[in-house]
Amino acid sequence: MKDFRLYDISDFVIDEDFIRWVHEQREEDNLFWNTWLQQHPDKHLVVASARRIVESIQFPQSNINEAQVEQEVSRLMNTITSQQIKREPVKETVMVTGFKWWYAAAAILLCVSGTWYFYIRDTRVQPYAYSSMVAAKQLIEHTNTSQKPLVLKLPDGSRITLGAQSRISYAHTFGSADTARNGVTRDVYLLGEAFFEVTKDPQRPFRVFANEIVTKVLGTSFTVRSFEKDTTIQVTVRTGKVSVYPQAATLASSKMSEIILTPNQQLVYERTGQKFQKVLLNNPIIIVPPAVERSLVYDDAPLDKVFGDLSKVYGINIVFDSDLLKKCTVTADLSNEPFYQKLSLICSAIDAHYELIDGQVVIESTGCK
Amino acid sequence: MNINLSKLLKLNNDTQLEALWLQRLQQNDEQALAAIMRKYYTALYNYGTRFTNDDALAKDCIQEVFISLWQRRESAAEILSPRYYLLRAVKNKVLKSLHKQTIRAGTIDDESAYDFLQEFSVEKLIIDKQMSEEQAAILRKTMAQLTKRQHELIYLKFYQHLDHAQIAGLMNLSRQSVYNLLHETIQKLRSLWQAELFNQ
16 A cells, blocks of 8 residues: 655656546546545645646647547458468468568558448449439438537428438428328438437338338337448337338348337348347337336335336336246335346346347346245 | 555456457457457557657558567467557567668668657647646746657656556666656656746
C-alpha cells in the first residue's frame, strides 16, 4: 500500500493511480481522493499543483476512427489468409528474416485494390441498390442531410424518424383512397437508417425496401438500418410483428426465407454472405405499460408464472422444460433490473443457466427437488 | 480498501483476457489476432506517427508487425505484455523503414538518432480547463524546452501508461535513468509552470 502522505508534487505527478484520477475522473477515484484530501487537508496545495501539471500534459486524439481500424483489421485478415495458401512452398525462416517492407506494401496494395474492385463491381451490378430501385419511379423523396433525426409524417398517418445522412422515398399515390380500394401495399424505399411507427391497416401491408431486403408489416414500430457502404442490414422490432425477406426471393421461395421478428428481436442480414441471423437486443425494453413491470414481485411463485410474466413484459419467448422445472419456485423483486439481470437472478436461484438461441431465451437446468 | 481491489480486479480481467487471446492465437485463431489489433490499433498508430508524418508508412508497419506476430504465433504465450511488445515492434519497424529510405536517398544517418514529433495539445486545454491564451503560450514554451527524449518519456508514461521498466526497455535506458529523467522533466515543468502561473 502506498503512503501518499509522504508524496511531494513530483511523486504525485508520476503516480499511476494519481494520473488515472486526473485523466479519467472515475467515480471510485473521485471518492477515494476526496476522502483522502478531507483527511489530509495540509496536502491540498500539493495535490492541486500536481493536478495542474498532469492536466497540462495532454495529447491530441489520433485522427483514426473505428471504421479505419476495421479496414486495417480486414486488410490483415486478407493478408494472413492469402499467405496460408502459398505457405507450403515458402520456407518460414525466409519469410521472417527476408521480409522487406516494400514487398509487403505491394502485396497489401494488391489486396486492397482487389477488394476495391469487388466493391465497385458489386455496387454497379447491384439491382437492389437504392438508386436503381428509385430510378424510373415517380417518387417523393426526403433526404436528411443533418446530423439530427428528422420526423416525417406519411399520408396514411405513419411516422418515420429518419436518421442522419439517410434518404427515404415513396410514391405520389402513397396511401391515397384509390390505392386503398385496390388493396395495394404501402411501399417506401430506404437508404440509411429510420425508425417506423406504422398505422394499422391490415388491407395494405407496409413494406420497407432497404437494399437486398424487404421488411413487411401490418402495423407496428421498428427500425431499419441499411446504408450502402454497410456490410450488414439491421431490422429491429420495438412493438408488434414484422416479417423480413430478401428481395431476390421469387414469389414461390419467399415464404421459405421469410423471417418473423417479434419485439426486442433484431435481424442482422449479412450482405456478402446473404445470410440472416436473428438475435436479441443487448438491452431489451419493456413493451407493456410501466405499471405491469411494478407487479413483478414474487413470493414463492411457481417458475412458469414468472417466466410467463417476463415473456409478456418483454415480448420475448422463453423456452424451458416445464415438467422439469415445475417444482421450482421464485422469491424475488424483479421490478427494476434490466432483462438479462432478471434472468441471471432467477437462474442463480434455481441453479440453472440461460442461453440466447435464435432470438429466444433457452433455460437449461437439471430441475429442482 | 475497495478502490484498490476494484482496480486490481479490472486489471486482472484485462490481463486474463489478453492471456486468453494469446493462447487462442497460439492455437491458430485468427479472430484472436483481430481482437488484439482492434484493442491496440489506436495506441500503436498514435505511437507510430510520432516518428513519421507519413501515416501510410505507419499503417504498413503496423500491418507487418501483426503479420510477423501471426507467423510467430507458436511462441505467443511468451509475450507478457502485448502493449509493450507491440509498441516496441512498431517503433523498431518504423525506424528501420525510415532508415532504409534515407539510405536509398543517399543521406547516411545514425539510426539511433530519430525524431520524436512533439504534439502536446494545448488547444484542448484552452477549451476544457478555460486556460487563457497567455497561459497556453507559457505552456507551449515550457514544452518546447524539453528534449526529444523527454517528450518520448512523457508520452510513454502519460499517454501509453507504461511502467518504468517498460519505458526503459523501449528507450534503451536503465530503469534508474528513466526515473532520473522523469524526475528531471517533471521538475522542469513544475518550476516553469509554478513560477509563471501561480505567481500571476
